[in-house]
Every structure is written in C-alpha cells, then in structure tokens.
Amino acid sequence: MQINIQKLQSISQRVRDNKLFEWLVVSVILLSALLIGARTYVIPGSIITLMHWLDAGITLLFLFEIVVRFFATEQKKYFFRSGWNIFDTLVVVVSLIPIEHSELALIGRLVRIFRVLRMVSIIPELRTLLNSLLRAMPQLGYVVLLMFIIFYIYGAIGATFFAHINAQLWGDISISMLTLFRVMTFEDWTDVMYETMAVYPFSWMFYLSFIFLTTFAFLNMVIGIVVNVLEDEHAREKQAQDKIDGKATLDDIMLELRSLRSEVAQLKSNQGKSN
Structure with a gap:
C-alpha cells in the first residue's frame, strides 16, 4: 500500500x-x-x-x-x-x-x-506579484495617508483661490481634490493650469509643486516599497515551496549548523577535560 x-x-x-x-x-x-x-x-x-x-x-x-x-x-x-x-x-x-x-x-x-x-x-510569477502587493499594503497605507494630506492641503488652497475662476473645478474642497487627481494623472491638466494663470500668473507653481510631490516623489516611494516586498516574497515563496517538496530550507540549514556548532563545542569541551 x-x-x-x-x-x-x-x-x-x-x-x-x-x-x-x-x-x-x-x-x-x-x-x-x-x-x-x-x-x-x-x-x-x-x-x-x-x-x-x-x-x-x-x-x-x-x-x-x-x-x-x-x-x-x-x-x-x-x-x-x-x-x-x-x-x-x-x-x-x-x-x-x-x-x-x-x-x-x-x-x-x-x-x-x-x-x-x-x-x-x-503561474508562480503572478502569485508572487499579488502576494507582494498584499504584503505591501500596510506600508503603502502610510504613503496613501500622506498623499491624502497633501491632496487635502492643496485642495483647500485651490478652493480658496480658484473657486471664483471655475466653480465646477474648484467650487469646494471635494471637487478641488477631484481636479487635483486629474492634474496628477496628467488628464488635460494644462487646460486647468492656463485657466487659473489668466488670473494668477504665478499659479503654475501651485501645479508644478503638487505634481512633483504626488506624481514623482510618491510614485518612487510606492515603487521602492513594492520592489523591497517583492524581493522578500521571492525568498518566502522559495522557502515555502522547498518545505512543501520536503527539501531543506534556509531555516533548516541554520538549525543544523547551530546543532553542529553545539556538538563541536561539546567535543572540544570533553577533549579539554580529558587532557
């Protein structure tokens, strides 16, 4: 059997x-x-x-x-x-x-x-990618929170200064934040910028600083977090698969090394006593 x-x-x-x-x-x-x-x-x-x-x-x-x-x-x-x-x-x-x-x-x-x-x-590669994204969620949550704070600050500034220019885009803080999301994704954001520049010539600084903080800085932070977690996930996947297949994992090897060191130390101790 x-x-x-x-x-x-x-x-x-x-x-x-x-x-x-x-x-x-x-x-x-x-x-x-x-x-x-x-x-x-x-x-x-x-x-x-x-x-x-x-x-x-x-x-x-x-x-x-x-x-x-x-x-x-x-x-x-x-x-x-x-x-x-x-x-x-x-x-x-x-x-x-x-x-x-x-x-x-x-x-x-x-x-x-x-x-x-x-x-x-x-497909193991897809599984590793999804697991990495799920494991990165706690760290990405802080990035999202910080991004929300930036959105909120810029949305309040936009609603304060640009509401009288175009109420459909800057009427209140919630609409302003939606407009800023449009700016962040580069969806005809120059049209929004030129409209406010007609009244406030230096308002381009508002848009460029916002794009730098959100699109460039935060995007690189997200990429860095995901890449680090992806590397850890590759190591975990390999270790888990080795364990399932009955192969020696890194933890098993380290445990065996510690055991060998303990035995060598015991032998040396016994040899010292006999001498």
Missing part, C-alpha cells in the same frame, strides 16, 4: 511539473474566461448547449488538476495551509454543485467568473 502511494505521488509530481500540463491548464483557464465573456452576448440555443458541455469539461479538468497537485505534495498537511490551494479547491467544489437552475444560480455564475483568478495560482 505504501509503495502504491509513493508511486502515485511520483506520477503526480511528474504530471504537475510537466510544462505541457501547466500550459494545458493555463489554456483551459483562458477558454473558461472566453466562455464567461461569450455568455454576455445573445447566442443561439445550440451554442449554449455546447458551452454548457465545455463548462462541465473545464470543471472536471480543474478537479483533476487539484487532485494531481494534492497527491504531488509530499507533506499533505501543508497543502491546505496555502490560501491559493484553498481558493482553488473552493472554486472547483462549488462549480461541481448543480445550482445553475436554482435560486443560487447567481453564486454559480460568480464562481465561474472567479475561475479566471486561478491563472494567478497556476
């Missing part, structure tokens, strides 16, 4: 690591996305029937892929510790439930839409 399980695990690992199988799953996810888009059009009944069978086949292939990944994992208890594995399994399980013609049909459609997100869990 043990030999059969090991053989099944070995076969599953070969299938999982096969590039052809990976590209097949990616292609099926893309096909699933196209089917979701096709359902938004008015199509003949015969095509709808074909799409229904295709959808069933896609769900079965996804189930097969989840099973392969589960059996390919050496330490099964770590499989469901991954949020992506839980997400993939839930999506597939809910897709298998026949709720298309029931009151829960809307949930079924939403689950099929979220199947496109499986592209992230299949």
Whole structure:
C-alpha cells in the first residue's frame, strides 16, 4: 500500500511539473474566461448547449488538476495551509454543485467568473506579484495617508483661490481634490493650469509643486516599497515551496549548523577535560 502511494505521488509530481500540463491548464483557464465573456452576448440555443458541455469539461479538468497537485505534495498537511490551494479547491467544489437552475444560480455564475483568478495560482510569477502587493499594503497605507494630506492641503488652497475662476473645478474642497487627481494623472491638466494663470500668473507653481510631490516623489516611494516586498516574497515563496517538496530550507540549514556548532563545542569541551 505504501509503495502504491509513493508511486502515485511520483506520477503526480511528474504530471504537475510537466510544462505541457501547466500550459494545458493555463489554456483551459483562458477558454473558461472566453466562455464567461461569450455568455454576455445573445447566442443561439445550440451554442449554449455546447458551452454548457465545455463548462462541465473545464470543471472536471480543474478537479483533476487539484487532485494531481494534492497527491504531488509530499507533506499533505501543508497543502491546505496555502490560501491559493484553498481558493482553488473552493472554486472547483462549488462549480461541481448543480445550482445553475436554482435560486443560487447567481453564486454559480460568480464562481465561474472567479475561475479566471486561478491563472494567478497556476503561474508562480503572478502569485508572487499579488502576494507582494498584499504584503505591501500596510506600508503603502502610510504613503496613501500622506498623499491624502497633501491632496487635502492643496485642495483647500485651490478652493480658496480658484473657486471664483471655475466653480465646477474648484467650487469646494471635494471637487478641488477631484481636479487635483486629474492634474496628477496628467488628464488635460494644462487646460486647468492656463485657466487659473489668466488670473494668477504665478499659479503654475501651485501645479508644478503638487505634481512633483504626488506624481514623482510618491510614485518612487510606492515603487521602492513594492520592489523591497517583492524581493522578500521571492525568498518566502522559495522557502515555502522547498518545505512543501520536503527539501531543506534556509531555516533548516541554520538549525543544523547551530546543532553542529553545539556538538563541536561539546567535543572540544570533553577533549579539554580529558587532557
């Protein structure tokens, strides 16, 4: 029995690591996305029937892929510790439930839409990018808070000095902040600037200083935070994958080194006592 399980695990690992199988799953996810888009059009009944069978086949292939990944994992208890594995399994399980013609049909459609997100869990690079963004959120939150303060200050200044020039753009602080967002994204911002420069010739300093603070300074801060977190995430992903595959991780190596040092120190101590 043990030999059969090991053989099944070995076969599953070969299938999982096969590039052809990976590209097949990616292609099926893309096909699933196209089917979701096709359902938004008015199509003949015969095509709808074909799409229904295709959808069933896609769900079965996804189930097969989840099973392969589960059996390919050496330490099964770590499989469901991954949020992506839980997400993939839930999506597939809910897709298998026949709720298309029931009151829960809307949930079924939403689950099929979220199947496109499986592209992230299949492609490690996309998974690493998304995990990095999520981990960077706490640090980015402070950047966003500081940016809001800058927006608020400049919005109050704009509403104070430019409201009589164009109330639609600078009528109050909330509208002023929306106008500043337009300036930050360079959406016809020169038209806004030239309109106020007709009354206040030096108002260009207001816009240029705002653009420097938000578009240049804050953008570089965001890029720096994301790059640092991305590097950390690459290291964490590698360590987690090594742990799942049963390989020695950096923590294991460090622990073994400490143990070896302790043993060497003990041997030296014993040798000193014997002398």
